[in-house]
Structures are given as C-alpha cells and as structure tokens.
Amino acid sequence: MEQNLREQRKKQVIEVLNKARSMELLAIHQYMNQHYNLDDMDYGELAAKVKLIAIDEMRHAEMFAERIKELGGEPATGLEGKVEKGQQIDAVFPFDAKLEDDTIDAYNQFLLTCRENGDSTSMKLFEVIVDEEQIHFNYFDNVSDHLKALGAAYLVQIAGTPSKGFVAGQAAGQ
Numbered sequence: 705m706e707q708n709l710r711e712q713r714k715k716q717v718i719e720v721l722n723k724a725r726s727m728e729l730l731a732i733h734q735y736m737n738q739h740y741n742l743d744d745m746d747y748g749e750l751a752a753k754v755k756l757i758a759i760d761e762m763r764h765a766e767m768f769a770e771r772i773k774e775l776g777g778e779p780a781t782g783l784e785g786k787v788e789k790g791q792q793i794d795a796v797f798p799f800d801a802k803l804e805d806d807t808i809d810a811y812n813q814f815l816l817t818c819r820e821n822g823d824s825t826s827m828k829l830f831e832v833i834v835d836e837e838q839i840h841f842n843y844f845d846n847v848s849d850h851l852k853a854l855g856a857a858y859l860v861q862i863a864g865t866p867s868k869g870f871v872a873g874q875a876a877g878q
Contacts, residue, residue, distance in 0.1 A: 708874060713821035713822060713823070714775055714776070714821070714823075714830065714845055716775075716817060716821050717775060717817065717818050717821050717823045717826050718772055718775050718777035720814035720817045720818065720826075720846075721768050721771055721772045721777070721814075721826060722768075722772060722777065722779065722780040723780075723810075723814070724764075724768050724779045724810070724811060724830070724833075725765055725768040725769060725772065726782055726783060726784035727784045727807055727810065728761050728762075728764045728765035728768065729765055729780075729781070729782070729783050729784070729850070730783040730784045730785045730786075730787070731761040731803065731807070732758050732761045732762055732765065733783060733787045734787050734788065734800075734803065735754050735755070735757055735761065735800070736755070736760035737787055737788075737789055738791065738796050738800070739751050739752075739754045739755040741790070741791070741796075742793070742796070742867075743756060743867045745793065746863055746864055747793065747805045747859065747862050747863060747865070747866070748862075748864070748865040748866045748867035749862050749865035749866070750793075750847070750862055751867040752866070752867045753843065754796075754800075755867070757840050758844070760836060760840065764833050764836070767829060767833065768829070771826055771829055775823075775826075793851070793859065794851055797844050797845075797846045797847040797848035797851060798844075800840075800844040800861055801841055801844035801845040801848050803836050804840045804841035804844055805841055806839075807837050808834055808837050808838060808841060811830050811833060811834045811837065812830075812834060814830055815827050815830035815831060815834070818830060829846045842852050847875070
C-alpha cells in the first residue's frame with residue numbers, strides 16, 4: 705500500500721516536470737525563431753540576447769529531463785503550444801514577457817505539487833529555474849518598455865549591431 709502511494713506521488717511529480725519540459729521546448733523554438741528574425745532585421749544585439757535566453761531554456765529543458773530520468777520517467781519531447789512566427793519587433797518582447805510571466809506562475813504551482821508530494825529535490829529545481837525565468841522576464845519587459853517609450857529612437861541605436869553571443873562579444877571588447 706505504502707509503495708503504491710509513493711509511486712503515485714512520484715508520478716504526479718514526473719507529470720509536472722514533463723509539463724515544464726514541454727514549456728521549455730516551446731520557449732526554445734519560439735526564441736530561436738525570433739532570434740533568426742531579429743538577426744534578419746539587423747537588430748543583432750537583440751537577436752544575440754534572445755539567442756542566449758533560448759540557450760538558457762535549453763539548459764532548463766535538460767535539467768528537467770535529467771530529473772525525470774532520475775525518477776524513472778520518460779522526458780517529454782513535444783512542445784507545449786505552437787510557435788508564433790513572423791512577429792513584428794514591437795510584438796516580440798511583450799509576447800515573450802507574457803510567456804515568461806506565465807511560466808513563472810506555472811512553475812510556482814508545479815513547485816507546490818513537488819512539495820505536496822514530498823519531492824524536495826524537484827522543488828528546489830523549480831526554485832532555481834524560476835529565479836532564471838524572472839531574469840528573462842525582466843529583460844523582455846524592459847525592452848518592451850523601451851520600445852513603447854522610445855520606439856524608433858531605441859531601434860536606431862541597435863540597428864546594425866553584431867549578433868555575437870555575450871561571451872564572444874566580451875572577449876572582443878564590445
């Protein structure tokens with residue numbers, strides 16, 4: 705009886721971990737699509753930052769997959785939704801801020817599921833990832849605010865900037 709109850713609790717934790725993994729997989733595809741489009745529009749600095757956030761999401765997806773495997777589950781491979789393609793620049797950052805805000809809310813609920821089912825390791829994983837998602841939200845929200853307040857003046861400063869990654873840019877003294 706006790707073993708059956710424990711397996712049921714583990715199953716509930718694996719379910720929220722897989723839901724989170726599917727959310728991360730959607731974010732990866734969404735942000736990479738935006739990265740390519742921003743790069744094509746010659747907004748390299750914005751493209752590079754969105755790409756770096758996509759890489760963070762890849763790390764998160766892997767962290768969830770590793771925990772799912774530790775619990776004896778099979779990591780999800782499907783996306784939690786559909787990628788929005790062809791977004792105009794003024795739609796990208798408010799869209800992403802909402803995506804991150806919704807993710808933070810969901811992960812805080814998933815964290816509670818882990819706690820209720822006695823899995824402090826998975827709970828801590830969600831805590832770490834929520835902190836990183838908050839940083840992503842802050843960035844997207846700030847860019848969104850700049851675009852609303854400054855519009856074209858903000859974009860003029862960014863047009864023609866390189867799309868190198870942050871670390872590569874730092875090494876080159878940019």
